Amino acid sequence: MNFTYYGHSCFSVEIKGTKLLFDPFITPNELANKVVNADTIEADYILVSHGHADHTADLVSIAKRTGAKVICSWEIYEWLGRQQITNVHPMNTGGKWNFGDFTVKVVVAHHSSGLPDGSYGGNPLGFIVSAEEGNFYYSGDTALTLDMQLIPTWAELNFAVLPIGSNFTMDVEDAVRCAAMIKCQQIIGVHYDTFGFIKIDHDQAKKAFADTSCVLHLPKIGETIEVK
Template identity: 35%
Template sequence: MKIRWLGHAAFELEAKKKVIIDPFLTGNPSAPVKAENVVADLIVVTHGHGDHLGDAVEIAKRNDCPVLCIHELSRYLSKKGVEAVGMNIGGTARVKGVSVTMVQALHSADVEEGEEIISTGDACGVIVEMDGKRVYHAGDTDVFLDMQLIGELHKPDVMLVPIGDWYTMGIKGAVKALELVKPKYAIPMHYNTFPVIEKNPEDFKKSVAESGLDTEVVILKPGEEFTF
């Protein structure tokens, strides 16, 4: 599987299909691509905040592809003319040959539409499986002890983990999350997009090494790829 970081929490996973997660590109100063240039077979959104839902509607319509998300957000997206596939935490959906399991995240969730704030269910993390490879996108979250169950049940090869602090866990929490999940690889995300979440990913990598964990930290620049 090939993983390309599109900046912030946006990723492109490519194996037998191309899956885009949290496509916040327009207005994202770190994004190396524009929404109109993204090709997708499936879009997965962890929650409705603008820096995660992002360009999902535009990309879905242009590629004629479904958006998989939590049930309440799927109802909102359906009203926008998108093929939305709703599911919920604990469930596994199989769409276009891709298996997506929705797991817990500790975060808030809503959509801003003009001056209106619309509730869109809970925030979540997702585990995407293609060709026998599993990637755990933790979404926006703090560390929580049940991450250990996620690791035991799903055994992800790669964990995409936020380190930016302020809106998510910081480096200390992210290191603990790797201790609980035990992925083979970890790619830090959700940092340096804006001044409030500035972090040095090398500090994260150093902290993981000092903790004695077997997880290999892979630091990507926006636009760079990692294949495993």
């Protein structure tokens, strides 16, 4: 599967030519907007973990331009309706849906979720995406939680996308513990360096994972990597 990083927690995964975009936050991101143009990103589906602006800033514009189906919480579904976005599939924790080329299982994330206009964004979500090519887990913004021990009972993971910046989410140490819980050795780090609160030491982070026989991938913004 091809993974393309757009900065912060925004990325896309291509499955059988179908492009899944996650948590679009590009235009206000000073680390990303000089490298990536949100107006050129392609998407067939947009998966939204929660309502915070650093995960939804470009959601409406990309959804309108591409016509992509948005997968999100019920509350974000209602908010998108007020933005005249109607191609939306609402889900909630514990739910599962087959979208054809892939299946989404929604899992627990421990965080908060307010929308840009101050309205309630529903519970934050994590996603397990399963397809013929393989399976991956995107935790969304979350603390470490014992619920992560359930993940490998639902899917054998090829890779996982985890926040590592601390302050608002898991730090590197907790993400390493998460990798053990979910039984996954290929980890892609997100939600780091964008703001002063979440700066990390890249070499130390990679070593912390390597010490447990895991690989931490930190792709450059705009870079595409193949994850098997």
